[in-house]
Amino acid sequence: VQPVESGGGSVQAGGSLRLSCAAPGVTSRYFCMGWFRQDPEKEREGVAAISLFNGGVGGTTYYADSVKGRFTISRTRDKNTLSLEMSSLKPEDSAMYYCATRGDRCGSSWSDDGEYQYWGQGTQVTVSS
Numbered sequence: 001v002q003p004v005e006s007g008g009g010s011v012q013a014g015g016s017l018r019l020s021c022a023a024p025g026v027t028s029r030y031f032c033m034g035w036f037r038q039d040p041e042k043e044r045e046g047v048a049a050i051s052l053f054n055g056g057v058g059g060t061t062y063y064a065d066s067v068k069g070r071f072t073i074s075r076t077r078d079k080n081t082l083s084l085e086m087s088s089l090k091p092e093d094s095a096m097y098y099c100a101t102r103g104d105r106c107g108s109s110w111s112d113d114g115e116y117q118y119w120g121q122g123t124q125v126t127v128s129s
Contacts, residue, residue: 001024002118002119003023003118003119003120004121005019005097005098005120006021007020008097008123008124009126010126010127011125011127011128012128015087015127016088016089018085018086019035019083019123019125020081021082021084021099022081023081023101024080028104029054030053031051031052031102032049032052032101032105032106033052033075033100034047034049034099034102034111034116036098037096037097037098037125038096039094042095044098045111046064046112046113047071047097048061048062048063048071048084050062050074050075051105051106051110060105062111067093070086073085082099084097089127090127094125095124095125096122096123096124097122097124099120101116102115102117102118
């Protein structure tokens with residue numbers, strides 16, 4: 001089932017934004033949900049991901065070095081809803097952000113976009129200096 005993102009927008013450098021992703025209909029025992037971003041002039045890159053057990057809470061998280069300490073990925077109370085809390089935003093964080101899911105644990109390939117089966121339409125994040 002295609003994920004649905006929400007929460008993008010425009011913010012000044014140093015500000016914060018929260019992205020959400022709803023992914024109903026996930027049936028795998030284990031699955032991975034991730035956030036990717038793409039600037040028109042760059043390749044799509046993995047931002048963060050979380051391995052989840054269907055019916056459980058929490059999971060192993062993964063982050064790109066460029067966002068460690070600034071971004072937090074988590075699963076909300078609505079079990080298959082993912083959030084990405086972004087703080088201390090920088091102009092270079094500006095991009096279209098996509099939520100993606102796959103039916104296995106994230107593991108070392110968490111940032112490989114080719115491993116994900118379902119993608120959302122994306123939500124724009126713009127950070128001004």
